Amino acid sequence: MSFSKIKFDKKIVLSFWIILIALIIAAPTILPVFRLNLLGRYLSLSIVALGVDLIWGYTGLLSLGQGIFFALGGYCAAMYLQITSSSEFPNNIPEFFALYGVEKLPFFWEPFRSPVFTFFAIWIIPALVAGLIGFLVFRNRIKGVYFSILTQASLLVFFNFFNGQQKLINGTNGLKTDVTQLFGQMVGSESMQRLFFWVTATLVIASWFFAKWVVKGRFGNILIGIRDDEPRVRFTGYNPVIFKTIIFSIAGGLAGISGALYTVQSGIVSPQFMTVPFSIEMVIWVAVGGRGTLLGAILGAVFINYAKSLVSEALPASWMFIQGGLFILVVTALPEGVLGWLQGDGPRNLLQRFGLKRKIETYPSLEINKKEGNNE
Amino acid sequence: MELLLDSLFNGVAIGSVLLVAALGLAIVFGLMGVINLAHGELMMLGAYTTYVTQLIFKLPILKPFYNSYIIVSIFLAFIVSGVVGILLEKTIIRKLYGSPLETLLATWGVSLILQQFVRSVPLAYGTGLVISLLIGLFLPTTFPSKIKESINFKYFKFSSWIFAALTGVLTGSVISSSVSKLSRASARNVDVTAPSWMRGQVEIIGTAFPKTRLMIIVITLISVIAITLFLNQSAWGMRIRAVTQNRRMSDCLGISTEKVDIITFGIGSGLAGVAGVAVSLLGSVGPNVGGNYIVGCFMVVVLGGVGNLLGTVLASFGIGIMTDLIGAGRLLSIWPDMPLPLSNAINFFATTSMARVMIFALIVIFLQFKPTGLFPQKGRMVEN
Helix, strand or coil, X not given: CCCCCCCCCHHHHHHHHHHHHHHHHHHHHHCCHXXXXXXXXXXXXXXXXXXXXXXXXXXXXXXXXXXXXXHHHHHHHHHHHHHHCCCCCHHHCCHHHHHHCCCXXXXXXXXXXXXXXXXXXXXXXXXXXXXXXXHHHHHCCCCCHHHHHHHHHHHHHHHHXXXXXXXXXXXXXXXXXXXXXXXCEECCCHHHHHHHHHHHHHHHHHHHHHHHHHHCHHHHHHHHHHHHCHHHHHHCCCCHHHHHHHHHHHHHHHHHHHXXXXXXXXXXXXXXXXXXXXXXXXXXXXXXXCCCCHHHHHHHHHHHHHHHHHHHHHCCCHHHHHHHHHHHHHHHCCCCHHHHHHHCCHHHHHHHHCCCCCCCCCCHHHHHHHHHHHHC | CHHHHHHHHHHHHHHHHHHHHHHHHHXXXXXXXXXXXXXXXXXXXXXXXXXXXXXXXXXXXXXXXXXXXHHHHHHHHHHHHHHHHHHHHHHCHHHHCXXXXXXXXXXXXXXXXXXXHHHHCCHHHHHHHHHHHHHHHHHHHHCCHHHHHCCCHHHHHHHHHHHHHHHHHXXXXXXXXXXXXXXXXXXXXXXXXXXXXXXXXXXXXXXXXXXXXXXXXXXXXXXXXXXXXXXXXXXXXXXXXHHHHCHHHHHHCCCCHHHHHHHHHHHHHHHHHHHHHHHHCCCCECCCCCHHHHHHHHHHHHHHCCCCHHHHHHHHHHHHHHHHHHXXXXXXXXXXXXXXXXHHHHHHCCCHHHHHHHHHHHHHHHHHHCCCCCCCCCCCCCCC
């Protein structure tokens, strides 16, 4: 794999950003509400994909349990919305409690009356849970596929717990948010959805910069070192447990933010967020986009979900075939993902195959540079 | 005493389903280092094979043998899942040896395709496809070696695939015209009814045991014994063990590692099919039936220690008995006057889903103390 990344002119980069921001601001007027809502949801999913890219693409940890943190963030947001909009219901507690004859609010709901607490809880609680799970697993040097299996098992633990506890969090029905109130407006209303879209778009860009900052410099180098040769990193004197735990909780926090944004835009959070297929899907977004390329994670999440909704509308049965095929294709034929392929040798190899470009026998840097040198 | 026996039996019954399901996975994971997430779907294929066999045995010609269909379906399920597994190995998994995470993702893709395949293709034609795969994969291997070595072998291979396709289409249409239930695609769950001799209960020492559960225990027992004998006594078993221990050395000594891989994966997948027969006796069969078992199976393999059949056996019975103890709240009936907070806690976990929460949590805690399972592989290598 070559490291020749395409370098753009500063002016081009600037104009790209201006166009992007203009598009984000104008999107609510261009797109119909339904599509806008979908786009907002997919953008929020791209934040969790960024987290997956950080832990899988950069650190080599394939987590199949990101759904836990995604759902936790969603539940935090939904609990706050439910409890602040519950004044007209008996006992001043959310409506669903009456169905199960619960009269007193469970203790862990209390702090969610405060918006400040909720604001922090949305990302700190998932990050803490991720840190705890991660620390316990990494401490024992459980890694590779064992890590994947254990995260999947943890996912099932959380799923079964949330699914079974009607009296605490409405069990399998989940918590609805679209009829709750925020800032005196219905969360499901059009103006609120527009606001959420902007918030999501901003946060996607912010998390992208954050992730870029994380993988830059020594910290990022150690992550890549852990991915490529963990024993050597350990022998060099670093403790991989700490770095892995930190990056895993960062990914958990990102998943939490993503879950909260997704929840308010889809109108419900339920244990369905913690099913096994959903968490594996997150991995395929990153794999198709290009692991180890942060932009690839974002684009992968948005485009695959968009394709999913388009295909499911036209031919509901075929999406599973396409998705299954994507998994196989990306693993066997395109391990670097689309963006990784574009940044690497992919296009040149393709052109060479059709005889459009001269074959390079040794290293590209040697031959191309030599040729240029001769011309001068 | 009676209560204890009852509990033990239930635990063993749950454990034996887990064991027969995890056995194939343990072989494929332990011996080849391949994470097969499509294992659950291979089980699902086995369960559907039972269903198809049952319907075919209801035809007038086979009606007199109806009672034995379940025995036949065990062999058929082994073959069906085994063939699909071999195809999977030949097309995808072969390219991914040595990178387990990639096999995990690819086999997940396969599992999605298999699920949707069962939903949207009529079972009759699915059967036809499996038959043509079977013929196409195995007919060329039966040719005498003279033909195999000749230059024209690829034409023979090609024509055998054409023959296979024709046979497949023919059987598919014959089945679909004679059994109407199989001629339409359906996403609905189907039910396998046990033959009359397997219904009802047997009484042992004053406790009644359902016969289907006993049958599953018998299937499991036979599978475990057969696979142990195969691995330890047969020539191919020895080759498989040799490749597991040192792939390159075995290759140098003339063992065809390619064949060993195919056989190992085929047997592992075939055992998934047998597990599917067992599962079909427990409840209705649907495209998602495999998903209920796959994570439990992996837990068994991880808990037992990779590449160790004894560990797999102990782990699955351990998990089975614990599931029954916790899920049915049996500790409460064994010790009725325990202190209130403890009994509250036990009641809290006394449902199937909460028992799962407890079991998985216990396994994660257990792995804190023994990260490599009950019977770890010995060695002093640096990991990787």
